[in-house]
Amino acid sequence: MPKILKATQPENCNGCELCLLEAQRQLKKIGLEESLIRVFRNKAANSQMIENCLEIDPRINMLHIEKISEICPKGVFEVLEEKDENTGSEQISQVQK
Amino acid sequence: MIDLSAKKVLTLDLNNKTAEAKSFVDLNKYLGGVGLGLKLMEIYTDKNPLVISIGPLNGFFPFASKTSVVLNDGGVIEDLYIGGSLSLRMRFAGLDAIVIFGKADQKAILDIYNTQVTFLGEETDVHTLGLPGKRSVICFEDKKVLLDDYFTTPEKYLEKLFAEKNIGGLVLTGTEVFTPTNFVEYEKLYSILLARKEELEVLSGPYPSCSNCPMGCGKSKVGEIGGNVLINSLVACQFADRIYTDIGIIFSCLNTLGYNYTHEDIENLPKLIEETIKKIS
Numbered sequence: 042m043p044k045i046l047k048a049t050q051p052e053n054c055n056g057c058e059l060c061l062l063e064a065q066r067q068l069k070k071i072g073l074e075e076s077l078i079r080v081f082r083n084k085a086a087n088s089q090m091i092e093n094c095l096e097i098d099p100r101i102n103m104l105h106i107e108k109i110s111e112i113c114p115k116g117v118f119e120v121l122e123e124k125d126e127n128t129g130s131e132q133i134s135q136v137q138k
Numbered sequence: 139m140i141d142l143s144a145k146k147v148l149t150l151d152l153n154n155k156t157a158e159a160k161s162f163v164d165l166n167k168y169l170g171g172v173g174l175g176l177k178l179m180e181i182y183t184d185k186n187p188l189v190i191s192i193g194p195l196n197g198f199f200p201f202a203s204k205t206s207v208v209l210n211d212g213g214v215i216e217d218l219y220i221g222g223s224l225s226l227r228m229r230f231a232g233l234d235a236i237v238i239f240g241k242a243d244q245k246a247i248l249d250i251y252n253t254q255v256t257f258l259g260e261e262t263d264v265h266t267l268g269l270p271g272k273r274s275v276i277c278f279e280d281k282k283v284l285l286d287d288y289f290t291t292p293e294k295y296l297e298k299l300f301a302e303k304n305i306g307g308l309v310l311t312g313t314e315v316f317t318p319t320n321f322v323e324y325e326k327l328y329s330i331l332l333a334r335k336e337e338l339e340v341l342s343g344p345y346p347s348c349s350n351c352p353m354g355c356g357k358s359k360v361g362e363i364g365g366n367v368l369i370n371s372l373v374a375c376q377f378a379d380r381i382y383t384d385i386g387i388i389f390s391c392l393n394t395l396g397y398n399y400t401h402e403d404i405e406n407l408p409k410l411i412e413e414t415i416k417k418i419s
Contacts, residue, residue, distance in 0.1 A: 055344075055345070055346055055347040055352075055354035056223070056286075056346050056347055056349070057347035057348070057349065057350065057351055057352050057353075057354065058223070058226070058349045058350065059200075059332075059350065059352055062350065065315075066321075066325055066328070069317055069321050070315045070316070070317050071197070071198060071315060071316045071317065071318070071324075072230045072312075072313075072314060072315030072316060073226075073227075073230050073271065073272045073312060073313065073315075074230070074272070074313045074314065074315050075315075076271070079270070079271035080271060081270050081271055082223070082286050082287070082346075083287075084287040091286065091287055091288050091346045093346075096271070112332075112352075114342065114347075114352035114353070114354070115354070
């Protein structure tokens with residue numbers, strides 16, 4: 042069953058961008074252009090706090106996503122396994138944190 | 139294009155709203171950061187420049203995540219260091235330094251896309267400029283210069299110069315990419331350095347992190363002032379000095395990326411910096 046990378050705790054993101062740089066290295070490049078993960082830094086509404094929002098391109102799942110998940114210092118990601126629809130149970134199950 | 143064979147410098151003249159990107163091979167010996175910043179301060183000394191610069195490892199390796207700011211405060215040269223995302227964006231804009239001189243006739247917002255510059259008026263909201271995810275935003279808010287709405291520099295030197303030059307904000311977008319010739323070696327070295335995070339003199343925290351640093355420490359918000367010239371020419375974090383004063387590691391990083399620095403270049407750097415300071419003091 043295919044595995045997918047999901048940001049299950051995006052609120053923990055500290056904006057270090059290690060995940061997107063790891064994804065880029067797996068594509069043999071260093072930089073931000075055409076990255077399969079994007080990190081947007083925003084000031085939270087009515088607050089001085091900084092929020093980091095993540096955008097993940099589904100093509101990320103063709104990469105070594107366990108390595109991308111592991112490099113995050115804040116445990117933002119989980120690698121999930123898509124279950125067979127015929128099982129009738131939950132659509133995804135956690136395989137690695 | 140990211141060309142590591144020369145220092146690429148983007149100059150912005152606020153007087154006539156012009157900008158120019160130039161490559162200087164002869165500035166390579168100043169390494170980067172404060173070394174490069176001081177030399178550019180000397181070159182443009184009659185124009186009271188604000189020099190923002192990075193080092194050769196910024197954007198490429200963990201903990202090399204600060205940006206150097208060199209300025210003249212009433213005849214005293216100050217070197218400040220700011221955290222956040224700027225050094226990584228400068229690297230991927232293909233820039234080693236940004237030199238801003240002159241004074242805008244009206245409050246100016248500077249929108250930099252790699253080496254292209256657009257001069258805008260104060261009515262422009264800086265947060266609407268650049269490409270999200272690939273930009274750094276510097277705004278002048280509540281008498282404080284803020285990078286990424288969070289990171290600052292010590293004291294009020296940068297704020298004073300922003301006010302003098304009539305700069306309301308600056309947005310930098312970097313869209314270039316780089317591929318080292320020996321990518322396998324680069325990846326290996328990157329992993330080795332990242333695994334040395336326990337050697338940092340700060341603890342992991344719940345705060346916004348600088349790009350390419352996992353720590354999220356509470357120290358990066360306020361920036362740094364002065365310090366070790368090698369660390370500050372590499373523009374690495376001062377709390378990573380055990381890593382970035384390790385000459386073997388520094389040369390491995392430089393060589394893997396394709397720089398042609400020698401041990402003599404590093405040994406001569408403090409003397410070069412000292413001579414430059416004497417000329418501009």
